[in-house]
Amino acid sequence: MLFKWNYTPPAPKDRQLAEELGAKLNISPILAQLLIQRGITTEPAAKRFFHPQLADLINPFLMKDMDMAVDRLNDAMGRKERILVYGDYDVDGCTAVALVYKFIQQFYSNIEYYIPDRYEEGYGVSMKGIDYAHEAGVKLIIILDCGIKAVDEIAYAKSLGIDFIICDHHMPDEVLPPAVAILNPKRKDDTYPFKHLCGCGVGFKLMQAFAKNNGIPFSRLIPLLDMCAVSIAADIVPVTDENRILAYHGLKILNQNPSIGLKAIIDICGLNGRELSMSDIIFKIGPRINASGRMESGRESVDLLVEKDFSSALCKAKHIDCYNEKRKDIDKQMTEEANHIVSRLESQRHQSSIVLYDANWKKGVIGIVASRLTEIYFRPTVVLTRDGDFATGSARSVTGFDVYSAIESCRDLLVNFGGHTYAAGLTLRWDDIPAFRKRFQQYVDEHIQPEQTEANLRIDAMIDFKDITKRLHNDLKRFAPFGPCNTKPVFCTVGVYDYGTSKVVGREQEHIKLELVDSKSSDVVNGIAFGQSASARYIKSKRSFDIAYTLEDNVFKRNLVQLQIEDIRPTEEEEN
Numbered sequence: 001m002l003f004k005w006n007y008t009p010p011a012p013k014d015r016q017l018a019e020e021l022g023a024k025l026n027i028s029p030i031l032a033q034l035l036i037q038r039g040i041t042t043e044p045a046a047k048r049f050f051h052p053q054l055a056d057l058i059n060p061f062l063m064k065d066m067d068m069a070v071d072r073l074n075d076a077m078g079r080k081e082r083i084l085v086y087g088d089y090d091v092d093g094c095t096a097v098a099l100v101y102k103f104i105q106q107f108y109s110n111i112e113y114y115i116p117d118r119y120e121e122g123y124g125v126s127m128k129g130i131d132y133a134h135e136a137g138v139k140l141i142i143i144l145d146c147g148i149k150a151v152d153e154i155a156y157a158k159s160l161g162i163d164f165i166i167c168d169h170h171m172p173d174e175v176l177p178p179a180v181a182i183l184n185p186k187r188k189d190d191t192y193p194f195k196h197l198c199g200c201g202v203g204f205k206l207m208q209a210f211a212k213n214n215g216i217p218f219s220r221l222i223p224l225l226d227m228c229a230v231s232i233a234a235d236i237v238p239v240t241d242e243n244r245i246l247a248y249h250g251l252k253i254l255n256q257n258p259s260i261g262l263k264a265i266i267d268i269c270g271l272n273g274r275e276l277s278m279s280d281i282i283f284k285i286g287p288r289i290n291a292s293g294r295m296e297s298g299r300e301s302v303d304l305l306v307e308k309d310f311s312s313a314l315c316k317a318k319h320i321d322c323y324n325e326k327r328k329d330i331d332k333q334m335t336e337e338a339n340h341i342v343s344r345l346e347s348q349r350h351q352s353s354i355v356l357y358d359a360n361w362k363k364g365v366i367g368i369v370a371s372r373l374t375e376i377y378f379r380p381t382v383v384l385t386r387d388g389d390f391a392t393g394s395a396r397s398v399t400g401f402d403v404y405s406a407i408e409s410c411r412d413l414l415v416n417f418g419g420h421t422y423a424a425g426l427t428l429r430w431d432d433i434p435a436f437r438k439r440f441q442q443y444v445d446e447h448i449q450p451e452q453t454e455a456n457l458r459i460d461a462m463i464d465f466k467d468i469t470k471r472l473h474n475d476l477k478r479f480a481p482f483g484p485c486n487t488k489p490v491f492c493t494v495g496v497y498d499y500g501t502s503k504v505v506g507r508e509q510e511h512i513k514l515e516l517v518d519s520k521s522s523d524v525v526n527g528i529a530f531g532q533s534a535s536a537r538y539i540k541s542k543r544s545f546d547i548a549y550t551l552e553d554n555v556f557k558r559n560l561v562q563l564q565i566e567d568i569r570p571t572e573e574e575e576n
Contacts, residue, residue: 003567004451005548007459007492010036017041027475030461034479034489037460050478052245054218060209064190069165069181069206070213072140077108081139085113086129088145088199089298091234091289095227096144096167096200098261098305103207103224107216112136113306115298118364122392123425124418125150130157138162142206145199146170148184149418151177167202169237170418171404194242200231201246225250226258227305232483233278234286236422239483247481251276261305264313265289268321278481288317291324331365334358335372342377352453353379353406353444355437357393359386367394367423374398378453380406380444382426384433390415391433395424398452406447410439457548457567460489465496466521473551473561494546495571498539499524512536514565516547526554527563535568544571 010018010033022032024043040046048056060066076083083104087097094115101113114133116126124146130153133141140163147154148168154177157164164179172187183202185192197205204224211221229250232243239247255276258266262285266272269284292300300320307313338356354373361369363385370383374396380403384393397403402421411417413436417426428436482488499515512535514527527549529535538545546569554562 003455003457003548005457005459005492005567005569007462009462021046028467028472030463030467030472031475031479034460038486049244052248054222054245054249057208057245058193058242060205060212063183063185063192063205063209064187065181065183066205066209069183070209072163072165072180073104073142073206073210074213076140079139080110082137083108083111084133084136084138084141085111086125086133086141086143086147087113087115087302088123089115089118089301090145091286092199092231093145094289094298094301094305095231095234096198096203097302098259099200099224099227100142100144100167100203100207101302102259102306103221104210106220107214113299113302115302118298122387122427123416125153125157127153127156130160130162133157133162134160140165142203143167144203146418147177147179148172148182149177149416151175153177154179165206167199167206169197169199169202170420171408196238196240196243198228198231198235198237198243200228200235201237201243204228204246222249223253223257223259226253226262229254229278229481230262230281230285230289233281233481234290236282236484238485239278239481240485243483244481244486247278247483251278251481254281259305260310260313261307261317264304264307264310264317265320267314268317278483287327288320288324291327292320327365327368330362331368331372334361334365334369337361338369338373338383339376342373351379351441351445352448353441354381355384355433355440356382357384357386357391357433361385363387363392367396367425370394370396378455380448382407382437382440386430387427389430390427391430392427393425395419395426397422398448399456401444401448401452406440406443409443410436413439458487458490459492459548462492462494464493464520465516465518465523465525468525468551468561468563470561473553476551488550490548490550490566492546492548493518495519495544496547497542497544502536502539504533504536506533509533512539512565514539514563516563525563526560527565529565529568532565532568538570539568545569546571 014036018029018032022029025046035046040049085097085101087093097113104111114129116129121128142165144167147166148170154164158178166179166182168184176182185195185197228246232247265285265288289301304316341356366383366385370381373381378398380397380401382393382395384391395403404419404424407417407424407426413428413432415427419425496516496518499517501515503513505511505513510531510533512529512533516525547565548567549563549565552562552564554560
């Protein structure tokens, strides 16, 4: 892959500020510069960033309708009504349901949970789910990570005497459902200071408010923060402000004393005995929780997350792991098919977006396929499959492009849609796909910037090997947890050489294990470049090259730093 490297050297005044801030904080000016890039320019702001405090969480009653939501929950418990906790079948929905159910269950027993079947009921509130609730004598449904667009379904539930509290974070329409309370920081009429909570985050705020109203110590909520960390990482929301606090403390719980269900997943992932990061959630833990909803039923994931016995949890985790292996096989096959279609369709090559459909693709993995294609082709992508007379699909976006708005522009062709800036779901009539494709592509053509369709690599700082010390690496860890709006810093070192011992590794000789030197020090630095064996010949030619990389722990040699190489390119002087 050919990346375009984007690096803006700091202005002289920023260099001066970095020197001063670094001295005050006793950190390298390199790291102080990274703080300034994040808008952190004072010592108090840096301390808040490095030490997120639970005491700084926003008052939950600042969220619109929160008082009504807590009142209705209290009423239900006072009247001994049956409560149903209902959520989406993805990671965010499942963790949200587990968190709310586990917390309320400590004080109230007339409660159960429900996850709709992806294949029978589809996304969000289903008539089948409402009928189930009615038959079970449910009077209150707390719905998590969906529901903001379920106007007709919630009106139907209301006619049956069932009230709804909606906890959602997806974009609302002008018309809101007739729920008792709608908790969604993205409501136009909501002044809640932080807009980027995930579904689980909104569920946590409801429980925080409920605890506050009922004199329950906040400490009772802390063991549930691991669910928040998992959902924040998996749902790819900005890791700033309130999300940073929740993720930071959630990761602490995940590492020190995770819930039984998550402990079982950590076990089957082979992650025991190491410090877990947001990346471990994204690539290991999250996909396994997602897998049951993608392949069979999301309820199995919630069953695991609320499990109290470790041996039972381990058994359930192994079962879900099997789903994940099946999911990977289907994902790989569908991605290959989709790639083949893209390469075959000459018309798609020149388009600024991709819209693909196949009647036989599995509904549960089309979101993953859309993500893969976005990563490969750097274009907003919609992948659809057939469901009777309808097409249902997922959309994924590239950095800085609002795919939700692109889909919304075609709303007259859609039966249903929902989502946020970088990911959305949609349903339309199968026969309307050509018209949708034309309209969607037209919108993207008009609104996307050329640089958004390029493989860009943002360089945060240019450094020499002599700057890479154990202390720098340890101080850099204080920037975690990483995620959108607080990405892991990418460094660049120019004019490096192979020490003579770099070699190609991997089952298919696809990676390079590097031992490198630069002209400023005599230290040999270790690195790994995944999937970049095409650069091996140049590296071994004894010519200099530039590398872009992140700093990682060497998992095989404790206490050593390893470069994870993102890109390799010949040094410009060498090319000329």
